[in-house]
Amino acid sequence: MKDRDIGTILKISPLGDHGLIVVWCTARHGILRTAARNARKPGSDFTGRIDIFLECEAVFSMPAKGDLATLHSVELISPRLPLRSDLSRLYLAGYLCRLLMATVEPGDGNPEWYKLISGALDYVATSTPRMAVLEHFEKRLASLHGIYLPSLPPLQSLLQHFQSLPDGRLQFLDYTTKSTE
Secondary structure, three states: OEEEEEEEEEEEEEEOOOEEEEEEEEOOOEEEEEEEOOOOOOOOOOOOOOOOOOEEEEEEEOOOOOOEEEEEEEEEEEOOHHHHOOHHHHHHHHHHHHHHHHHOOEOOOOHHHHHHHHHHHHHHHHOOOOHHHHHHHHHHHHHHHOOOOOOOOHHHHHHHHHOOOOOOHHHHHHHHHHHHO
């Protein structure tokens, strides 16, 4: 049975010779992994419709077993093009996506995860990327997990619970520091 959901593409990786694995954060399914078979073949229906940070409506089938759904179609809602126009925006958006994937279990259908990443990427696409944006995201993420401690910086609350976080935070901070000097 086919299902439909709105989501943001967080990650793309190859699947065999012609396919892609597309990782989403969706409104109803949370973190969702889909297989876009033949997506890299010339003339594919997926051509130009699958890229990181895109907001789309996806049609997919959940698997009988395993966690890799089959992606049938994608309709673009928002390309968030400004995220690609500035390296600091790109660094921040990429880190926010990796941080969400590292801390949220696939299949956790809490719609707040989708609202968090979608709102953050929309904001980064239209505003100057700053440390305050990153800290706000980390605080909101820690709060949604129920681990935020007001006595600690949000990053420390996340580190106490998850022990390690994905790369990208320091690259964003280094780049923004260098670009403002």
